[in-house]
Amino acid sequence: MISLDKINHSYDDKLVLENLCLNIDDKQLTCLLGSSGSGKTTILRLISGLETPLSGSIDIDGNTLAKDGKNIIQASERNIGFIFQDLGLWPHFTVYKNIAFGLMEQKSSDIEMKVMDMLDYFGIKDQMHKYPHQLSGGQKQLVAIARSLILKPKILLMDEPLSNLDVKLKRKILDYIKNLKQKFDLSIIYVTHDHREAFAIADEIVLMNNGKIEESGSVEQIKSSNNEYVKYFLEY
């Protein structure tokens, strides 16, 4: 379980998370839903360790990652995967190298086999010698996912990964993501502003507004919520 306790965080004196408490269950696909500026991406960055909360603590399965304004376990040691909105594929590496690079740096064994398996699973073996700019939008998405899973993380964080894709592709990738949970034995936290996306894949939804949690629960619970903001948000 990932638990965030009394987190405060700000950018340039602007408070983005206010006394936030959140528990996320294992092996679930949790959607952080909300309009832009609601603080959902910040939560991902805090969990990943890219940023340090000003106050409050973050724990995973009882291990404290960050507390009282300090990162106790660094980003590099948290074993978390992260898919950025712009994917952040390394433009000067081929698809193969993009996926293999993390393993190479950790001097793992059987790199080629592991990467090939991954390429196989995502159906991008034909693309392995291409550079990112030669790929289609959907292929880039799959490479980014494959890259983030190659180090076998327990948690995968996804920051609006589908925002630049057309509807048909979105559906295809969403199917992939749904299956990832079982296949790779993952907890997934998925950030989006689109409630249809959330409804399509989430086990659990957390609806955020202005740095606070408005409502959380299953898809059904959110749909039937009486919270004014939830109703307002779902209309759009």
Place this chain on the structure above:
Amino acid sequence: MKNLSLIIIIFMASIITACNSDSNVVVVYTSVDQVFSEPVLKAFEKETGIKIKAIYDTEETKSTGVLNRLLAERNNTQCDVFWSGDPVRTIVLKTNDIIQPYNSEMAKGIDAAFKDTDVYWTGFSARARVLIYNKDILSRADVPQSIFDLVKEQYKGNVAIANPLFGTTTFHISAIFNALGDDRAKQFMMDLKANEVIIATSNGDVKKRVMQGQVACGLTDTDDAYEAMKESDNVDIVFLDQDGIGSLIMPNTVNLMKNSPNAENGKKLIDYLLSKETESRLAISCAQMPLHKGVETPQDVTSLDNIKPMSIDYDKTASKLQEIQLYLKNWVENN
């Protein structure tokens, strides 16, 4: 990437090995144009086996770069010998107390008028200030014969002098101030201005303008003038005021620096520069007039015996120069 670092290492190494220092050296700074001074220094190197390390000056800095460097280095002198094209710069160093006396045996034959009274510096091979004129513009009869002719109406806007704040031109003007007295000299400067004298950037520039025919004539040094006569047939020179105050003669000067790191070699170089051999060499390469008697010179180099020199005290002229510098600055600026 490996190749790249290899290349970098090789370059770095070549720099370090290039820095090997020699002990039998002499360091000379000179404001004399490299084209003329370098052959002399090379000849010294060849003859004595003492390695010359020289610093030359540029026209761009009006040949004051070396002097400023000597002043900046005063706390830890690097230089042994300073060879100047004229006494002014050396006197600046003397006033700043960064040179030491050296009485060279070789300079016995040189007139005391060309030496510092305490032999802080010694003069050799001299240049003179001359009028250079364009033969296509001025007929022989129309050529000015006195510096005071330059303020005449007939030469209006047709005379060039170099910026009087720098180089031999400053020296020339302070000599005139000393010869005439301040009031008459200032009147002369005003008259020059009223006659629309052209202020060129350097003596070289005066020479060029006369050669090109932009002006009819101008004041410059003999070495520039002879250079012009070599390059073109349409210019000639006149030694001015041969019936009056005479022409300004400016010797090269050489001195030993205080705390000179290689003083013994420095003295050897000074001796060499003050020899008849050097004077002869400079007479050939840039028409400088020997101060020793009986030095062989090319035919076209005028001998000092045939010129009426302006009588001059170099120390007084140098201190006058300091005094009128601000006046000259205003004179140039309010043009």
Place this chain on the structure above:
Amino acid sequence: MDSIKHINIKNGSNSLLGFNSLLFVIYGLFIIFIGFPIIYTFGTVLFENDLSNSFKLLNNATFSLLFKSLILASSVGIISTFFGTILGFLLYKTNLKFRSFFKIVLLIPLFISPYILAVAWKDFFFFLFGNSSIISSYFGVIMVLSLIFTPLAMLIIGSALSNINSQIEESALMLVSFKKMVFSIMLPLIKPALITSFVLIFIFSISEFSVPAFFGVKVFTTEIFTQFSAFYNHGLAIIQSTLLIAICIILLYAERKYIADAPFLSVGSKGTNNKMYDIINYRKLGQLFLIVWLIISIVLPFIILFAQSFKGGMHSFIKAFNLLLPTFTNSISLAFVAAVISVFIGFIAAYFSIRPVRVYKSFEWVLLLIFAIPSTIYGISLIKFYNQPEFGFIYSTSTIIIIGYVGKYTFISAKLISNAIKQIPNSIDEVSQIQGISIFSRLSKILIPIILPTIFIAFIISFIFSLGELGTTIKLYPPGTEIMPIKVFTIMANAPQALISSMTLIVFSVTLLMISIFYFMLNPFIKKYHSIND
């Protein structure tokens, strides 16, 4: 594009700590070797000497002269930026013929010493009008400096123009005419580049000495020179330079405030598609403009140089070559080492500058300060500090020259590289952090390869500038050292014109040859990492 956050590495893992201290060591070394001498000299002059007399000399005349210089530098800045915009547009936004040729060739004036171009121009005016008084004027200085600096404006503005996202232009074209789009969308978008171009050219022109001195035009730098060289008043000269430096700093600060992260010469690998236009009705006019500019800024001065060099046959050229031959290895090695160090420190400074901590950013300002100091004063500062018996191993060896070059040109490398780093999306680095990749791998395998083209350009620019540096080197070069530009200028005094022009042509050819060699040596590396840009 606007949503890109900059890489900031706040979290210190253990390797990062080590890395941080490495950065600080280099920063510290730079301050000790280059920053401290400057502070030392300015400090001793400003606080130890009795300067009341010197301050009195800072009178109205000084300030009116300063004003004159400001006007001159602004004129050059405006004119160069104006023509640079036209050239930048024609070369980077249209499909005119021979664009790539013009893009390279028009840069040539930047590689030649302004003094030599001034000489060539004066001779040309004399040849044309039989009189050079027209060019020996305020107008002449502005003209020659504008011709020299327009290529810089072209480079800055051209790269800004090609970085505009094509969709922005296209969506405007749906609504308004092409002309209207250019003036109401394109130009406002590149305002930061226009300002950067103006500010940089302003700084270059206000500190330029050789051209006004040669044309006999009195400006602030010639005044400093006069104080220095006719009055030997080092104190006043340094106070006056402080004034000059202050102006440059204020201007750059204002620029920085106005355009926090302007793309300066950004040689980005970001994939916005550059949209090219066919200016059907003006094609001939555009082509004509390019040709006329080429003739005026390059062909004419070169014809003059060639004519002067070979008027009397090959003789002068061969003599010039023999004179310069012993300088080649030395000059090239020194410039090479200096360029390598400049790029290395520039990278560190750039890496510092994108961090949110104020102390880190100070590095960039130190570089800027040194960049803005007039060459002569910088040279004198280094002499006063390093000419001590204890520093003999620096001052009496070529090390002092390298220190001079590095101090002067690292600012340019740092600026280029920091802008390239800013163009890289944050996520590219964060992904690697999360994967636990060490800071050294992140730099050497991700960041540096991505910005390799910029590093290459920074290297080339530092190399060219170092190879041609005169003002500082002449104050510093150890006796007996053969340095190419020094030799050209010391031989120049009283040498025949043919020899001077020949030397200029040789220096130019050597510069060009070295650039080509580096290009062919480094191109495989760049190609390897940047096949994506093909």
